[in-house]
Amino acid sequence: MTDVWAHRVLRERGVETARVENEQADIFVFIETMELAHHGPEQNFRPYLHLNGELRGVRPHQRLPYGVDAVTFPTGGGETVDVFYEFDDKQLALLAKRGYFSPGFTVPEQVVGIEWELPATMDAIVLAPAGEPAGSTESAPDVPVVFVKVHDLGSLDVDIESSGYDLAEYFADFSTDGAPQVKPRVIEGQSLRHRSGEMATLFDDADFEHAQExxxxxxxxxxxxxxxxxxxxxxxxxxxxxxxxxxxxxxxxxxxxxxxxxxxxxxxxxxxQTVDEPVSEAHESEELFFDDGVALNDAPSARPTYDELKRKVEHRAADLEHADTELEHQR
CATH class of the missing domain: 1.20.5 (Single alpha-helices involved in coiled-coils or other helix-helix interfaces)
Known part of the structure; x- marks a missing residue:
């Protein structure tokens, strides 16, 4: 017993008390949340349910001293309870049948927001009433005072046998509501995904390459x-x-x-002012002949390139300069 007031009562002299330890009882837990969890690899990731709620009451299997049958707690005044519900093999088979491996598989909502009755073990210290019925009032009745401690409230392990609840039956069937599973086609008794042997092609590789080209x-x-x-x-x-x-x-x-x-x-x-441009007649230009005998006015069959024309002009200029030099020497 870890209650401070319980220890203080035990230290008081002349106070009549009764103490009970390891008494089997039923506890009432208001379940607030529930989630589907999994064990580690040592248990092959076996699924279980984790439920969290608030302790609302305790009822011992045997009546406590001074006629105490049960202890109740006000809303918000009870301790927090963590319950771990284990599935057996039969329940796991039912979950798999109802779409446990489908993406939309969820826990049932109808088991949340209600009180559960679960088995537990308790200790209790009962303080005897004052024994003065005449001094009892409505606000301060002459009743026994009970201090209760429930074992393993932070890790209460239950299953279908100990709790009496078959939670697998509350799960909805997600095998049809979930994503449809694609089944391989079977031709002549053989699945295409498990075809044995090498597949024969209908077309030759060369024909396929030609067609692709x-x-x-x-x-x-x-x-x-x-x-x-x-x-x-x-x-x-x-x-x-x-x-x-x-x-x-x-x-x-x-x-x-x-x-x-x-x-x-x-x-x-x-x-x-806009004026018309006068039309000027083209004057006939004097024909100039190069060394190769091609006249300037002649339209060659193939137009010479810029480099060729430049080379010819330079060559002609050199000839004219040489002729002028000889004429000066003759004078």
């Missing part, structure tokens, strides 16, 4: 131009929208007084 070529030849045309059309549409917005912005700026666009339109553009 043909598909890739056709997709590259037919799909890419269509994609490019589509992208080009989109780009043109966007460009047209941007050009229209830019033109609209320019017109608004030109109409706004004081802007550079407005000044240009009022002072510069208004003074400009």
């Amino acid at each position: 043909g598909t890739l070529v056709s997709s590259s030849e037919q799909g890419e131009p269509e994609a490019q045309d589509d992208m080009g059309a989109r780009l043109q549409a966007v460009a047209a929208e941007l050009a229209a917005e830019e033109e609209q912005f320019r017109l608004e700026r030109a109409a706004q007084e004081g802007t550079p666009e407005n000044i240009y339109r009022e002072r510069v553009a208004s003074a400009l």
Whole structure:
């Protein structure tokens, strides 16, 4: 007994008390929460239920001294109780049948929020009444005072035999409500997932490669131009929208007084006159011949490159310079 007042009563002299130890009793526990838990690997992760609640009353199997049949506690005044409910093999088989391995498997809610009657062992110290019935009042009756201690309230182990509750029966059937299990197809008595032997292909590997190459070529030849045309059309549409917005912005700026666009339109553009450009006849140019006999006005079959034309001009300039040098020497 760890109650401070119980020890004080025992130390008092002249007080009549009675002490009871290891008495079998039934306790009343208001279950508040329940969860499904599992043991460790040493028990192969065997499931069990962990229930938590509040002690509301104790009823010994044998009447306590001075006629005490039971002890009750007010709501919120009892001790906290942790109950561990173990399933037997038959109950585990029932849980597996009801979808224990399905994702939506949950504990029953109808067993929470009610009082459970569970077996326990208790100790008690009973203080005898004062023995003065005349001095008894409604607020202070002349009754015995009982101090109770229940064993293992923090770890109360029960099962179907000790508690009398078959909690497996309260679990709903999740085998049909859960996610449907995919069953392998069976053809001619053999499952596709357990097929034995090597699977024979219907097509040759070379034929498959040719067919795949043909598909890739056709997709590259037919799909890419269509994609490019589509992208080009989109780009043109966007460009047209941007050009229209830019033109609209320019017109608004030109109409706004004081802007550079407005000044240009009022002072510069208004003074400009539009005239037709005179058509000038092309003069025949003097034919220039290079060393290879090709005239400048002749249209060659193949246009020379820039490097070739530059090389020919440099060569011609060198010849002309050499001719001028010889003419000076002759003079």
